[in-house]
Amino acid sequence: MTATPEVAAPLAQRAWVEQIMGMPISVHVRGTTRPGEVADAAVQRVFEELRWVDATFSPYLEDSELRRLQRGAITLEQCDPTMTQVQQLCLTAHERTEGYFDAWACSDLGPGLFDPTGLVKSWAVARAARHLRGAGLDDFALNAGGDIVLSTADDAPAWQIGIEDPADTRRMLATVPIRDGAIATSGRAARGAHIVNPMTGERRSPLAAATVIGPSLVWADVFATAAIARGDSARDWVSGLSGTSGLLVWADGVTHTWGNAV
Amino acid sequence: MRRIVVTVGTTASAVALLVSYATSTHRPASMPGGTALLGATAAGTTSAAAITAAGTPTTGEATDEATDETTDASTSTSTPSATATPTPSAKASAKASAKASASPKASAKASPTPKAAVTKAAPAGVSGTFNGATAQTQFGPVQVQIVVKNNTIVSANAIQYPTGNSRDVMIASYAVPTLNSEAVQAQSANISMVSGATYTSNGYLQSLQSALNQARL
Numbered sequence: 001m002t003a004t005p006e007v008a009a010p011l012a013q014r015a016w017v018e019q020i021m022g023m024p025i026s027v028h029v030r031g032t033t034r035p036g037e038v039a040d041a042a043v044q045r046v047f048e049e050l051r052w053v054d055a056t057f058s059p060y061l062e063d064s065e066l067r068r069l070q071r072g073a074i075t076l077e078q079c080d081p082t083m084t085q086v087q088q089l090c091l092t093a094h095e096r097t098e099g100y101f102d103a104w105a106c107s108d109l110g111p112g113l114f115d116p117t118g119l120v121k122s123w124a125v126a127r128a129a130r131h132l133r134g135a136g137l138d139d140f141a142l143n144a145g146g147d148i149v150l151s152t153a154d155d156a157p158a159w160q161i162g163i164e165d166p167a168d169t170r171r172m173l174a175t176v177p178i179r180d181g182a183i184a185t186s187g188r189a190a191r192g193a194h195i196v197n198p199m200t201g202e203r204r205s206p207l208a209a210a211t212v213i214g215p216s217l218v219w220a221d222v223f224a225t226a227a228i229a230r231g232d233s234a235r236d237w238v239s240g241l242s243g244t245s246g247l248l249v250w251a252d253g254v255t256h257t258w259g260n261a262v
Numbered sequence: 263m264r265r266i267v268v269t270v271g272t273t274a275s276a277v278a279l280l281v282s283y284a285t286s287t288h289r290p291a292s293m294p295g296g297t298a299l300l301g302a303t304a305a306g307t308t309s310a311a312a313i314t315a316a317g318t319p320t321t322g323e324a325t326d327e328a329t330d331e332t333t334d335a336s337t338s339t340s341t342p343s344a345t346a347t348p349t350p351s352a353k354a355s356a357k358a359s360a361k362a363s364a365s366p367k368a369s370a371k372a373s374p375t376p377k378a379a380v381t382k383a384a385p386a387g388v389s390g391t392f393n394g395a396t397a398q399t400q401f402g403p404v405q406v407q408i409v410v411k412n413n414t415i416v417s418a419n420a421i422q423y424p425t426g427n428s429r430d431v432m433i434a435s436y437a438v439p440t441l442n443s444e445a446v447q448a449q450s451a452n453i454s455m456v457s458g459a460t461y462t463s464n465g466y467l468q469s470l471q472s473a474l475n476q477a478r479l
Binding site: 026028141143146147148159160161162163164166169172173174175176177178181183184185187209211213214215243244245246247255257258259 | 436437438439440441453454455456457458
């Protein structure tokens with residue numbers, strides 16, 4: 001898909017979509033408080049930055065910094081500083097998920113290889129949203145393949161987000177209103193069983209999908225991924241994720257919702 | 263994201279005062295991964311009195327780059343100004359003009375750091391990266407790092423934070439998904455977009471397209 005900006009008429013909502021990092025990324029801007037050109041320029045900065053992240057962190061491009069780092073052709077110090085940040089973020093994620101998010105246990109390219117792919121997407125998207133805020137936009141959604149950062153203007157209604165039914169992606173299993181924050185869903189629907197339980201190496205999970213809603217897209221994403229890796233014990237684990245809510249869906253259709261006070 | 267902006271202001275004001283208390287060196291960013299996510303909020307309204315000391319400049323790199331959804335806010339509407347001298351145990355002053363009502367001055371008096379000193383005049387053009395001391399809060403330890411450029415705080419990040427997710431404490435709790443297929447069907451016309459794991463699948467593209475269609479885009 002290519003960028004499809006609407007005409008700069010005073011539409012109540014505009015959207016842009018580009019295919020980056022192997023997924024459609026869409027920006028939705030509501031309201032008309034800012035000139036259309038301002039939103040256009042901000043959105044293009046978002047896409048531009050995400051393309052740069054893709055070129056730098058792609059595990060599929062042999063000349064990406066990540067691949068060169070994995071091959072030992074360059075050191076971490078020679079990489080862009082964001083590589084260090086992402087690596088440290090992965091360490092933090094490992095800690096906060098009690099090891100169930102492990103960027104050193106998920107690469108198909110070699111054992112122990114650092115592969116932050118499971119986190120880079122949400123990190124990059126959350127980071128890129130600053131271009132929208134920086135342009136004065138306060139009512140937007142930035143949707144990266146179903147993981148979404150949201151902001152709502154004071155006088156605007158909350159975004160209503162549907163949560164896909166993993167058993168039938170044409171249906172929605174639930175809805176949730178979100179004003180400011182993020183929602184991320186992990187599961188096996190996207191690329192088959194791609195989430196590995198780092199404790200066991202098991203790629204199958206009794207969970208079909210995990211959706212986490214919270215203030216940060218990266219942590220929503222990391223927690224959702226860790227929930228899938230955990231499997232059944234995720235039900236208890238999510239009760240400790242303060243300030244989040246969400247939905248777990250088991251393969252047999254059983255669901256569990258939670259909402260934790262902050 | 264007004265709540266976050268306000269929180270940043272709160273934190274930055276506390277941090278600015280922290281900076282004015284120079285102490286021993288902290289190992290720079292032992293867990294700087296937190297920078298990207300816990301952003302400026304972690305220390306915001308935690309008990310300022312618990313914060314003991316701070317203010318060692320580091321040569322840590324590029325915290326600027328660590329900005330994310332929260333730290334960006336610190337550079338926008340509520341950026342407080344602060345000044346400090348980036349030398350260990352140096353005198354420094356900090357002026358924080360934060361929107362928030364937090365009054366961290368109490369913590370300043372609580373500081374046991376003998377070398378600390380506050381002056382009213384600050385040298386111009388201070389720039390540097392400063393790590394606050396680790397503060398024990400009811401949620402666990404919090405350590406904040408700020409980047410100052412030309413007397414202005416350009417970012418404030420928690421580089422250490424409680425595992426209890428203190429950032430989340432700052433933000434209102436989130437609605438629980440409504441699990442009611444009939445209601446969902448009835449509401450579907452109002453759904454803005456869809457969260458799902460099928461981001462590379464045709465299913466996702468269809469969802470996206472239907473959302474765009476619903477938005478008449």
